[in-house]
Amino acid sequence: MxxxxxxxxxxxxxxxxxxxxxxxxxxxxxxxxxxxxxxxxxxxxxxxxxxxxxxxxxxxxxxxxxxxxxxxxxxRDLTPEGVRELYEVRMIIEQATFRFACLRASDEEIARTTAIWESVSQQQGKERSAEEWASIAEIDEQFHMEIARISRNSRLYEMLESLNSLSRFFRRIDLETPVRRNNAYDEHVEIIAALRQRDVEKGVVLMEQHISLSAEHAVEVTKEGLARIYIGKK
Known part of the structure; x- marks a missing residue:
């Protein structure tokens, strides 16, 4: 003993x-x-x-x-290729979790999931500090993790949880860039609508558009990440 x-x-x-x-x-x-x-x-x-x-x-x-x-x-290294690869894998997993959430989740579960992001969307257009964007990034991650949870596939949930940890540093930077700021709210609204309607095919396409990262943007995120690491840029 x-x-x-x-x-x-x-x-x-x-x-x-x-x-x-x-x-x-x-x-x-x-x-x-x-x-x-x-x-x-x-x-x-x-x-x-x-x-x-x-x-x-x-x-x-x-x-x-x-x-x-x-x-x-x-x-671990920090390269544009590595950042892009993480986003590509995450996109595939999130497309799968969305599909299963549409097929398996109850209406109540979907309502609780969509409420997570809607609390943020009510303040769209507001000027925010870096700390506030970090908080929004956390809510964004929570929203996507909840979709994974209601998909009722523990393996996919664990894989997404691991990917989120690996990409959290880049994700926050990505969300702070003007192009993401302008699109994040509208993209979430469309994803929520597709989830409520259980429109699998539309939701899968929306997830790809929402998560995919171009090679050029991966370079920008990497450069910003390196600047924060080496010169403390915020």
Whole structure:
């Protein structure tokens, strides 16, 4: 019994360390391609290197780190190709979750889901600060995750949750750009209408238009992301 308790505490410790390092990785506190100093992390988080190493291994499996044998862990890269690929995969998954939500969700579930974004749409056109756009990005993510939840496919939900973590840094930047600001509200209104009408085919097309990222825009998002990482631009 004692061993079981120790094992449980150890697993809990790794989970906490994992979440702390993951939050740093999401926001690129480790610069792209930077080698992660395990000793510094151990000191910073006040834990031994064992949970640090286990957490980094998990983060490597989840795409937040790159492991190089005999050299250690390195922060994920930031490139236009990588950003675009994340958006492409997310688009495919969200098209699937929309389809299943239309087929499986109750009217009540759809009403609760659409209400998440409608609270934001009432303030369309208002001038917003960077902090407010960050909050809107969170609501946007919550709205799309709720569509995934009511699709009643746990695998798709977990995949989308993982992709959201990997792309959260870019997503916020993307939503702050003028082209996205101008289109985000109208696109959400159309997606909500299609969901209420359970119009699968229209919704799938709308999701592609809403999520897809052109090669040119991926370059812009990447440049802005690098500026924020290296020179602290906000």
């Amino acid at each position: 004692v061993v079981a308790k120790k094992t449980s505490r150890s697993a809990d410790s790794v989970d906490k360390v994992y979440e702390k390092i993951k939050s740093l990785a999401i926001e690129y506190h480790f610069r792209p391609g930077e080698r992660v100093n395990e000793m510094e992390l151990s000191s910073q988080l006040g834990v031994s290197r064992t949970p640090i190493r286990e957490a980094l291994n998990r983060l490597s499996q989840d795409g937040f780190m790159n492991f190089v044998p005999n050299r250690g862990f390195y922060s």
